[in-house]
Amino acid sequence: MDKINLLVTISIIITFIALFLSFFLLTVKTAHKLSNRLFAFFLVLTAIDISANLGDLLAISLNVRVFISSFFFLQLPVFYLYVLSVCYSDFKLKPKHLLHGLTFLIANLILLPRFYAVDLESKISFLANISSMPEVQFNHILMHIQMAFYIVGAFMILRKAKKIYLENYAGASIESLNWLFQFTIALSAFYFIALVKNIFKFTQYPNISEGLKIGLLLFELIIIFWYLFKALNNPGLFRTIDSKLKLVQHIISxxxxxxxxxxxxxxxxxxxxxxxxxxxxxxxxxxxxxxxxxxxxxxxxxxxxxxxxxxxxxxxxxxxxxxxxxxxxxxxxxxxxxxxxxxxxxxxxxxxxxxxxxxxxxxxxxxxxxxxxxxxxx
Missing domain, CATH: 1.10.10.60 (Homeodomain-like)
Structure with a gap:
């Protein structure tokens, strides 16, 4: 019972802070509006994902609770777009970027026949045997593939952006790229722990999974506070580069x-x-x-x-x-x-x-x- 209360308490705190920070990012006057909006959206998705822990407290229906949990599939794609917007001054959202929501759509369509579209009794039965359900197993595999894809993608963007910056600029943006690299490492560690948690979730040791879940929430709280501290103390931190610039090795080629x-x-x-x-x-x-x-x-x-x-x-x-x-x-x-x-x-x-x-x-x-x-x- 104490563990459940702790989980709910931490979830409420993170949800409130994430929403508050997202509101701040959306309303603050800055030249980096797109970056702020994307990170605000990332925080809102985080808050929505965490709110699934408040299902009993808020009397959320099973359909809504499962649908909310699928918002995880949007978090890393949005963070990936955020990294692009921070690195490149000419980055703009285009219709093609909607493809980043494909895994979110697939994850929910797979659950449609045997969960969303059935009666309450069938839903309860589905959740009671969740670890053996092929739809859930497929979604977890898809989730982990997506995690690896976007984390590697973010690091590749940062690596290229740093090289371009060093070859063309002489200001302080290298520090923002280094910090964003550190932030991405922290998120990578977070998602790796989430992977371990999910592995234990489908074993005979579900208590370990629950313990890791609380640890993840605390880690997430620290990451959000870290970002808030850095952003408020360095309002001019992010100065982006032109994506049309080429690396010297490409010019030589x-x-x-x-x-x-x-x-x-x-x-x-x-x-x-x-x-x-x-x-x-x-x-x-x-x-x-x-x-x-x-x-x-x-x-x-x-x-x-x-x-x-x-x-x-x-x-x-x-x-x-x-x-x-x-x-x-x-x-x-x-x-x-x-x-x-x-x-x-x-x-x-x-x-x-x-x-x-x-x-x-x-x-x-x-x-x-x-x-x-x-x-x-x-």
Whole structure:
């Protein structure tokens, strides 16, 4: 009885928080409306899924209770679309994205003949023998296949987006991608535990499944709080990239096919010199949101050529290339005795960084020291 009360209590808390946060995301003024709406929808689906635990409390009919439990099939597809919307600034919902609801439709159609369309007595009999019902077994297999598909898909998107970002941008979005990667890992752990729970559900140890269910709810509560904390403390966290941008390896591959990749050595040296002079004289790296398109427009070198020059020829990501100039500038400030009272935080903003963690990481990568230790060694 205590376990049931605990399950209901946690379910009520998570449902309330999920709905409250979804309302906040839908009403807050932001440039990332689609991302907010998709994550709000994900939270609403989470709240609906959890509300199945409140069936006895809310006197929900068996049909509605089972239908609610099938909303799980929509959660990961919506999260997948959310990841796309966070990664790519030009992402838009299209009619083709309705295909992501196919498993939800299949799961319910399979239950139609022997559950939804029968009388109450047959429904009760169905639920009493639920572990042996082929429809339920099929839906659980479908559920786990879907989980693996969308989790792998989300990681692939994040991996590609990070590569594109490093090759074309020099701002702080890499932190948002890293955080979203961590968030996806947390969700992966959650769904893996759910998989284990479902396995025990069809064995002789259903009590283990119930115990894991309570643990999952607590884990879900922590994940939601984590997202809320991160979103509220970093309102500008998500800055997306253009999905039309190509990875350098793809540009090289296309160049081999079209025989337009190579430029002569003279042109190459001229472009490299032009780039280096621009970086030293104009100091564009002081702009924390600098992109490769900005540099391309300023020095009149096509983005494609500039990307190959930096990412392929110099064997540096644009992100690291720009940060190297920022670090060199920071080192000059740290060496200047007249600026000994300038704080590390002031320096990082002055040279184009907008995050202490990204500054420390880049500085240590470039010098082998943290900024504070480097200053002390001078």
């Amino acid at each position: 296309e160049g081999k096919n079209t025989t337009q990749l190579a430029i002569n050595e003279k042109e190459h040296n001229e472009e490299l010199l032009k780039l280096q002079q621009y970086m030293v004289e104009k100091k564009p790296f002081l702009n924390p949101s600098l992109t490769i398109q900005d540099v391309s427009a300023a020095i009149e070198i096509p983005v494609r050529n500039l990307s190959l020059l930096i990412n392929h020829t110099l064997e540096q990501h644009f992100y690291d290339f720009v940060n190297s100039y920022r670090i060199e500038n920071a080192m000059e400030i740290l060496k200047d005795d007249t600026k000994s009272k300038v704080t590390i935080l002031e320096i990082l903003y002055d040279v184009g960084f907008n995050s202490k963690s990204s500054f420390n990481t880049a500085f240590k990568k470039h010098t082998g020291y943290t900024p504070t230790v480097y200053r002390k060694t001078l």
